[in-house]
Amino acid sequence: MTSLADNQSEGKILILATETCAYPGADSVGQAHSSYPANTFILRVRAPALFPEHFYLDCFNKGISGIIIMSCGEECPYDGAYKAMATRLDRVYVMMRQQELDIRRLRLTAICTVCNRAFLNEVNQMNKVVQELGPPQMAQS
Amino acid sequence: MADENKDKAITSKRKVGVYICYCGGNISDHVDVEKVRERIEKLPEVAAVRTNMFMCSDPGQEMIMEDLKSGAIDRVVVASCAPSLHETTFRGAISRAGRNPYIYEHANIREQVSWVHHGDKATDKATRLVSMATAKAEQLNPLEPIRVEAGKHVTVIGGGIAGLRAAKDLADRGIKVVLLEKSPFLGGQLASLDQIAPTGDKAADLVSDLAGQVLNDDSITVHTCSEVESFEGYVGNFRLGVKKQPPEMDPEKIKPPGAAGEAAGEFIPFAGVYNGDMPSVPAEFTVETGVIILATGFKSYMPSKGEYGFGEYEQVTTLPELIRSMAENKAAGNLMEFNGRKIRSMAMIHCVGSRQIPGIHPENEGGYLNEYCSRTCCSATLNVSNIIRTSHPGTRIFEFYRDIRTYGRGQEELYEEAARNQVVFLRFEDDASPEVVRNISHSGDFPLMVKVKDTLTFGEDVGAPVDLVVLVTGVEPNTISDLVEMMKLPVGTDRFLLEVHPKLRPVELPISGILLAGTCQAPMDVGEACNAAGAAAVKAAALLGRGYVELDPFVALVDLEKCGGTGECVNACLSDGALNMVDMEVDGQTVRRAQVTPALCLGCGVCVGVCPENAIEVAGWTLKQYEAMVDRIVAEEVTA
Numbered sequence: 032m033t034s035l036a037d038n039q040s041e042g043k044i045l046i047l048a049t050e051t052c053a054y055p056g057a058d059s060v061g062q063a064h065s066s067y068p069a070n071t072f073i074l075r076v077r078a079p080a081l082f083p084e085h086f087y088l089d090c091f092n093k094g095i096s097g098i099i100i101m102s103c104g105e106e107c108p109y110d111g112a113y114k115a116m117a118t119r120l121d122r123v124y125v126m127m128r129q130q131e132l133d134i135r136r137l138r139l140t141a142i143c144t145v146c147n148r149a150f151l152n153e154v155n156q157m158n159k160v161v162q163e164l165g166p167p168q169m170a171q172s
Numbered sequence: 173m174a175d176e177n178k179d180k181a182i183t184s185k186r187k188v189g190v191y192i193c194y195c196g197g198n199i200s201d202h203v204d205v206e207k208v209r210e211r212i213e214k215l216p217e218v219a220a221v222r223t224n225m226f227m228c229s230d231p232g233q234e235m236i237m238e239d240l241k242s243g244a245i246d247r248v249v250v251a252s253c254a255p256s257l258h259e260t261t262f263r264g265a266i267s268r269a270g271r272n273p274y275i276y277e278h279a280n281i282r283e284q285v286s287w288v289h290h291g292d293k294a295t296d297k298a299t300r301l302v303s304m305a306t307a308k309a310e311q312l313n314p315l316e317p318i319r320v321e322a323g324k325h326v327t328v329i330g331g332g333i334a335g336l337r338a339a340k341d342l343a344d345r346g347i348k349v350v351l352l353e354k355s356p357f358l359g360g361q362l363a364s365l366d367q368i369a370p371t372g373d374k375a376a377d378l379v380s381d382l383a384g385q386v387l388n389d390d391s392i393t394v395h396t397c398s399e400v401e402s403f404e405g406y407v408g409n410f411r412l413g414v415k416k417q418p419p420e421m422d423p424e425k426i427k428p429p430g431a432a433g434e435a436a437g438e439f440i441p442f443a444g445v446y447n448g449d450m451p452s453v454p455a456e457f458t459v460e461t462g463v464i465i466l467a468t469g470f471k472s473y474m475p476s477k478g479e480y481g482f483g484e485y486e487q488v489t490t491l492p493e494l495i496r497s498m499a500e501n502k503a504a505g506n507l508m509e510f511n512g513r514k515i516r517s518m519a520m521i522h523c524v525g526s527r528q529i530p531g532i533h534p535e536n537e538g539g540y541l542n543e544y545c546s547r548t549c550c551s552a553t554l555n556v557s558n559i560i561r562t563s564h565p566g567t568r569i570f571e572f573y574r575d576i577r578t579y580g581r582g583q584e585e586l587y588e589e590a591a592r593n594q595v596v597f598l599r600f601e602d603d604a605s606p607e608v609v610r611n612i613s614h615s616g617d618f619p620l621m622v623k624v625k626d627t628l629t630f631g632e633d634v635g636a637p638v639d640l641v642v643l644v645t646g647v648e649p650n651t652i653s654d655l656v657e658m659m660k661l662p663v664g665t666d667r668f669l670l671e672v673h674p675k676l677r678p679v680e681l682p683i684s685g686i687l688l689a690g691t692c693q694a695p696m697d698v699g700e701a702c703n704a705a706g707a708a709a710v711k712a713a714a715l716l717g718r719g720y721v722e723l724d725p726f727v728a729l730v731d732l733e734k735c736g737g738t739g740e741c742v743n744a745c746l747s748d749g750a751l752n753m754v755d756m757e758v759d760g761q762t763v764r765r766a767q768v769t770p771a772l773c774l775g776c777g778v779c780v781g782v783c784p785e786n787a788i789e790v791a792g793w794t795l796k797q798y799e800a801m802v803d804r805i806v807a808e809e810v811t812a
Contacts, residue, residue, distance in 0.1 A: 043805055043806060045802065045805065051660065055254075055256060055662075057283070057284055058254040058256065058280070058283040058284065060283075060288065061254070061282065061283030061284055061287040061288050062283060062287070064287050064288065065288065066288050066289065066290075067288055069288075069289040069293035069294065069296070069297045072297075072300065072301070072304070072805045073280075073284055074304075074798060074801060074802075075255070076777075076793070076798075077726065077775055077776055077777055077790065077793055078776040078777055078778065080776060080777060080778040080781055081776070081777025081778070081780045081781055081790060081793070081795070082780075082781055082795070082798070083780070083781045083782070083783075083795075084781075086795065086798070086799070089799070089802075090802055093802060093803065093806050094806040095802065095805065095806065108660060108774075109746055109774050109776035109778070110746060111746040111778075112746055112776045112778055115744065115746075115778050115781075116778075116781075119781060144662060145663075145665065
């Protein structure tokens with residue numbers, strides 16, 4: 032019953048997708064039957080501003096190879112949440128550098144409900160990055 | 173289909189039931205559903221795993237309800253299509269089983285697995301998504317919806333036939349209505365028609381009758397020349413900023429109402445019913461309302477210059493223009509007249525601006541194609557042809573079509589009648605549209621020639637010399653980008669507004685309290701638009717019927733045992749008044765702690781990210797739940 036298709040070495044990509052924009056955007060990609068790498072795991076979030084800095088570091092520590100925050104961008108239904116989250120992300124990048132983590136492993140982008148091409152582009156780019164970088168190695172685990 | 177793994181050591185306090193859908197092959201063609209079931213049965217928190225061909229069917233839902241009622245499970249995960257389609261369906265089933273609907277989590281294994289991945293990878297990913305959902309479900313607690321008062325008031329945007337129907341139906345149920353129409357007239361596009369197929373009703377009569385009922389109803393306030401400028405609030409408590417201003421009108425087409433002494437309530441042909449309300453200066457006002465019904469309608473497709481000779485030859489026109497000409501010139505005679513010219517022979521070309529095909533039809537200036545069928549034009553064209561052939565028997569008609577779609581009651585008869593009336597039909601292939609050219613061989617006789625490879629005569633090249641070419645133009649959604657932007661309305665790839673579910677929730681949007689009526693959603697005929705409007709009115713009445721509405725309980729919760737009163741959450745909060753520092757008694761001492769006002773909380777979670785004590789969460793979307801899901805993404809044993 033052991034499966035090789037779900038091999039850990041592929042590098043897992045966590046996607047935080049906003050429920051009003053990026054998550055239906057991912058559904059739209061599905062409706063178009065456009066294939067993308069299967070090492071992607073989408074979490075539906077109300078606003079990614081919910082996640083504190085340590086969440087991202089914890090994810091890398093657990094073995095997540097890349098994280099894409101797919102927000103609503105300027106379309107954010109919570110006025111001010113996007114800015115708050117972008118500011119917080121600056122601090123996460125500082126912490127990632129301290130941990131000697133390549134900051135390309137974490138990317139903030141905006142995906143709308145029908146942004147199929149942008150979704151696929153982001154996923155494929157991050158997949159290239161995680162294949163290139165391999166599993167995350169923290170300086171202080 | 174074993175539903176329980178009895179050998180498993182139960183280490184969880186919860187009993188999660190998992191229900192995996194085949195979706196009639198949509199999922200099971202790519203995901204080995206039974207293998208997913210076998211793997212998920214091993215998870216400690218899972219008490220039962222079942223599969224079904226269609227979990228959303230009655231038997232599928234009953235399976236969940238029976239397990240809840242018997243006590244076999246106390247949390248529910250359904251793995252099926254996107255949650256936007258059926259999350260409410262399954263929450264409803266849980267409610268019907270007498271349980272709290274928020275003990276539910278959804279795993280999206282169709283749109284985000286089987287439609288995008290294949291083979292073992294699809295099965296493995298589906299397994300992980302389901303295990304992530306069960307890990308979250310284990311931590312779900314029952315939640316109570318937030319109850320807020322809702323005014324029994326509906327705003328209908330758009331004064332066409334659908335908007336009028338919805339307004340009147342609501343008023344008949346005792347609900348106050350504001351009807352906003354941007355033009356000075358009521359009746360919408362229907363007012364631009366004459367005799368309606370297949371019943372033969374006069375559009376003027378239909379519009380006048382319904383608009384009269386609306387204008388005479390004390391429960392309905394009509395504002396013409398009015399457009400929504402701002403939008404805020406939520407179901408039960410929306411607030412619309414409206415601007416009312418003198419309209420811009422083409423005096424060539426429409427005379428200013430009142431100039432010819434029209435009385436309020438009078439029908440002005442090809443404009444609509446004038447309600448006597450013509451502002452001379454702009455004004456702004458606010459509407460507080462519980463539900464919004466969008467009835468923003470459609471516009472007729474305008475061919476581009478050169479499309480079948482449109483704009484190049486004066487003898488090429490559109491079906492709406494022909495209908496208007498016929499209504500304004502009803503003189504009998506052997507030959508029909510158009511623009512003062514007698515028409516001996518005419519061509520109708522179907523599907524202009526509809527059913528456009530990528531690679532064959534050029535994209536519009538906006539870069540889009542109208543790939544949909546406009547649905548109403550076949551019958552409208554046949555109806556016009558029958559009127560012409562009956563009133564002006566000397567005028568010959570050639571109809572050039574790809575397919576004839578007379579789909580409704582009494583409409584197929586129009587086709588048969590047209591055949592009896594000796595209308596000549598010529599059929600063309602998708603990639604071989606007719607050509608409209610100047611008729612050189614018969615110069616001075618028939619000005620135009622329509623050439624086509626006619627598949628009804630096995631591909632014969634046919635040319636029809638004509639005096640007039642009528643382009644049967646389809647429908648396009650009205651440009652409502654301001655409303656789409658303001659209200660965050662979902663729009664389909666066809667640019668019409670997109671309902672939550674085309675079959676099960678056909679007039680609802682994902683935004684609670686905003687409903688759809690008529691052709692803003694898709695091409696419809698008058699009856700269908702009125703049906704949709706009636707459905708929207710019933711939905712609105714049901715939403716407001718209790719005097720309150722229930723909002724999702726996904727709002728911030730403060731854990732007073734952890735809260736140290738730093739006030740970081742209050743500083744970060746995006747909604748004025750949602751979070752406040754208040755004095756309260758803890759262990760006999762007065763301390764300042766954070767307190768949530770649920771009705772004002774947006775549930776965005778900004779407060780969660782800043783709390784140094786992890787003392788605040790968004791109910792139903794907690795950080796711990798997300799962390800548990802991440803653990804399942806990386807857990808090696810899940811797909812082993």
